Amino acid sequence: MLVIERLPKRTRQQQLLQAIEDNPFLTDEELMRKFQVSIQTVRLDRLELGIPELRERIKHMAERSYDQVRSLPIDEVIGEIIDLQLDKSGISMFELTEDHVFSRTKIARGHHIFAQANSLAVAVINDPIALTASADIRFIRSAMLGEKCIAKAYVKSLSKGKAKVDVQTFIGDEVVFEGSFVIFHSKKEQLRTEGGQANADRN
Amino acid sequence: MLVIERLPKRTRQQQLLQAIEDNPFLTDEELMRKFQVSIQTVRLDRLELGIPELRERIKHMAERSYDQVRSLPIDEVIGEIIDLQLDKSGISMFELTEDHVFSRTKIARGHHIFAQANSLAVAVINDPIALTASADIRFIRSAMLGEKCIAKAYVKSLSKGKAKVDVQTFIGDEVVFEGSFVIFHSKKEQLRTEGGQANADRN
DNA sequence: ACTACTTTTAGTACTAGGTAATAAGAGGAG
DNA sequence: CTCCTCTTATTACCTAGTACTAAAAGTAGT
Numbered sequence: 001m002l003v004i005e006r007l008p009k010r011t012r013q014q015q016l017l018q019a020i021e022d023n024p025f026l027t028d029e030e031l032m033r034k035f036q037v038s039i040q041t042v043r044l045d046r047l048e049l050g051i052p053e054l055r056e057r058i059k060h061m062a063e064r065s066y067d068q069v070r071s072l073p074i075d076e077v078i079g080e081i082i083d084l085q086l087d088k089s090g091i092s093m094f095e096l097t098e099d100h101v102f103s104r105t106k107i108a109r110g111h112h113i114f115a116q117a118n119s120l121a122v123a124v125i126n127d128p129i130a131l132t133a134s135a136d137i138r139f140i141r142s143a144m145l146g147e148k149c150i151a152k153a154y155v156k157s158l159s160k161g162k163a164k165v166d167v168q169t170f171i172g173d174e175v176v177f178e179g180s181f182v183i184f185h186s187k188k189e190q191l192r193t194e195g196g197q198a199n200a201d202r203n
Numbered sequence: 204m205l206v207i208e209r210l211p212k213r214t215r216q217q218q219l220l221q222a223i224e225d226n227p228f229l230t231d232e233e234l235m236r237k238f239q240v241s242i243q244t245v246r247l248d249r250l251e252l253g254i255p256e257l258r259e260r261i262k263h264m265a266e267r268s269y270d271q272v273r274s275l276p277i278d279e280v281i282g283e284i285i286d287l288q289l290d291k292s293g294i295s296m297f298e299l300t301e302d303h304v305f306s307r308t309k310i311a312r313g314h315h316i317f318a319q320a321n322s323l324a325v326a327v328i329n330d331p332i333a334l335t336a337s338a339d340i341r342f343i344r345s346a347m348l349g350e351k352c353i354a355k356a357y358v359k360s361l362s363k364g365k366a367k368v369d370v371q372t373f374i375g376d377e378v379v380f381e382g383s384f385v386i387f388h389s390k391k392e393q394l395r396t397e398g399g400q401a402n403a404d405r406n
Numbered sequence: 407a408c409t410a411c412t413t414t415t416a417g418t419a420c421t422a423g424g425t426a427a428t429a430a431g432a433g434g435a436g
Numbered sequence: 437c438t439c440c441t442c443t444t445a446t447t448a449c450c451t452a453g454t455a456c457t458a459a460a461a462g463t464a465g466t
Contacts, residue, residue, distance in 0.1 A: 009413070025266070027452065038415045043454085053453055055258065055422090061265035063228075078314070110325070110335035111281065111318035118314040131345055132313035138337040212442070230423065241444045246425085256424055258451090 012037070013045050024057045078115040079151065086126035087163075090153045092116060101145045108143040113177050117167040120153045125163050127185035133162070137179035147171045161185060215240070216248050227260045281318040282354065289329035290366075293356045295319060304348045311346040316380050320370040323356045328366050330388035336365070340382035350374045364388060 012035055019034065020026060028046070032039045046053070052060075079094030100112040114137060122130045143149060149169050156164040161184055169177035215238055222237065223229055231249070235242045249256070255263075282297030303315040317340060325333045346352060352372050359367040364387055372380035 040415055058262055058265040062261045105332060111321045114317055115314035132342050134341040136339050139335050142334055243444055
């Protein structure tokens, strides 16, 4: 007789599933010790539950995070630049995912909406060094999970080291956010520029 | 005397490093084909460059992303709540890492500073449904990589569905950010509350 | 108690993607 | 021609498995 009573198959499989969900880095050998069964039982359980082997689990996690890491630093602007006329105007698109909303209400958190507008306001200024000095912002309507936010930025004035940029963010034809940004930048005089590569290193 | 360093090896190793950085999922066999050398050369190169094997690389990525996933949803506030007196005041701390700064200048991006202040302003309101309506903000000094931002929020007024919250963010004793937030919330009348568990589901 | 069936365990062959160590060949500098 | 670096080859071993076959153990019905 075993001192430790072994669990029925169903229970064990549910606990195994939970265990791997909690810690995907468990090997079959560790699971075998945890549940006091043979390694073959663990493997049969994984087979029945459709849980891939450790290395595959790890690989999937890495691939997922790799894709995330890839998608961010390509341009440091929050959202996707649709159109950019340096020192004039810019448009970006930003889709609200689970990551951007309150888990309870599915309403977008203010700072994500702000981040899109802020980074566009900075990106539109043709200067590698450009920083938000101040902003006057209004959240007009709340945005929800899955909605596509289109931010439009217009440079209102541009002087030695200071620019005023107005941003409006729309969902469909409804305004959800408005902001007036004052952006400090480094260039003393404005230069005429070709439409070429903008500075990717700013938002 | 070796006047000219033998470039092929060095160049290859640099390219190998770059290749693995670009795509950490490359096996030695794939690298061998890519560089037209034997698999042993690839392995010697990795050894010299201190690049771990594929599985270790993948594992590290997975672990890192796992830790991130773990650390984020625990509290949905940007930064760490140091003190919270609901409907009165709150303090949060936020350390600027590489993720929060311009890669070129190492200056913090405005929306991260804003996010800390905004999420604190929302968190301090004792209502599970609270949203930023508008804000008037000023970035007074630029914050740099590694600096610890301490945000202090004070509830200035609180009525049926609207609250005014002022936030100041400090690095040391210097003010780096100031903002006046108007927060909409759902409660009609204010209730006296025990100091207990605040809503983690808001910022 | 015997059979039938499920569940568990055991064992073997094979795999990918390596490490570690040792030896041998290639090619250039002096 | 020799020394030296670089490269390649070879072999043994590792982990964490898959795939498959077979046997043992437990459980239920009759």
